[in-house]
Amino acid sequence: MELTVDRVSKLYKNKIAVDRVSLRLHEGVYGLLGENGAGKTSLIRMVCGVLKPSSGSISFDGLDVGDEEYRAALGYLPQDFGYYPEFSAQDFMYYMASLKGLTKPVARAKTRELLELVSLSDVAKKKIRTFSGGMKQRLGIAQTLLNDPKLLVLDEPTAGLDPKERIRFRNLIARLGQNRIVLLSTHIVSDVEHIAGTILLMKKGKMLHQGSLEDITQVIRGKVYQCLMENHEAQELTRLYPIINYRSQGEKVLLRFVCQGDPPAGAVKVTAGLEDLYLYYFSEAEGHE
Ligand SMILES: Nc1ncnc2c1ncn2[C@@H]1O[C@H](COP(=O)(O)OP(=O)(O)OP(=O)(O)O)[C@@H](O)[C@H]1O
Ligand SMILES: [Mg+2]
Structure with a gap:
């Protein structure tokens, strides 16, 4: 399993948001760390095929980012993910499942399994508007898993979480990283310090360092x-x-x-x-x- 990012750049008008970034990611958890405006979301959106690189290429196990099979292998939680406040958690999952083309029986089974995984089973029928930030984030992650993605990309998934929710989230990510590539962005150092096997440090569009905590603090x-x-x-x-x-x-x-x-x-x-x-x-x- 390999995600290959090869000299990818993104130019907005004359501003360079991502500057010749190259990565090779394998199974495990990767923490993309950088301050506001570093280019994390731009890079992530290109990896998820919703933003076209100005130059460079992205592939997953030989599939180009534009391929339908690439999309099928991908789970994506955007930074500004929109929830439907009047939906229950369960209905929201059914709705997302239908968008992803799952059949009703599969959608039901998957929803039950995933709400259990993110510890939302007991509030499955409650409206999203009654959820805390952490509960919404966990629901957001649950929907990314509906298609059992091999490549899971989460943009700022820990934003707004309290310390208890943060720990819960870490444990969930650790489990998810066992048989897939998990790429998550954050500007909270302790998040990546605890969950990411590999840290990707980004500044002003450039990848400054990549490696384990030991490697990059060298x-x-x-x-x-x-x-x-x-x-x-x-x-x-x-x-x-x-x-x-x-x-x-x-x-x-x-x-x-x-x-x-x-x-x-x-x-x-x-x-x-x-x-x-x-x-x-x-x-x-x-x-x-
Ligand atoms: N659509 C756009 N048009 C013009 N400039 C943009 C656009 N999107 C992002 N930028 C600029 O590109 C740079 C990188 O933005 P990006 O959102 O990728 O950063 P980020 O690391 O995700 O930041 P944050 O931590 O605030 O989410 C910023 O300077 C931003 O202002
Ligand atoms: Mg961002």
């Missing part, structure tokens, strides 16, 4: 420090190093930063995580708050 390994200091000292340090976190602690500030050479006096080395890497790459855009 760049800053052993170079992350913390230091508690006076405000004026902190200002100075801010000019010298890429600051990845800046937190007031009473009169002082706690700085977390990346330092390539000898650290300043009083700095303590800390374990580099994905959050550090993310802030390291994106702090320029986010400001040193």
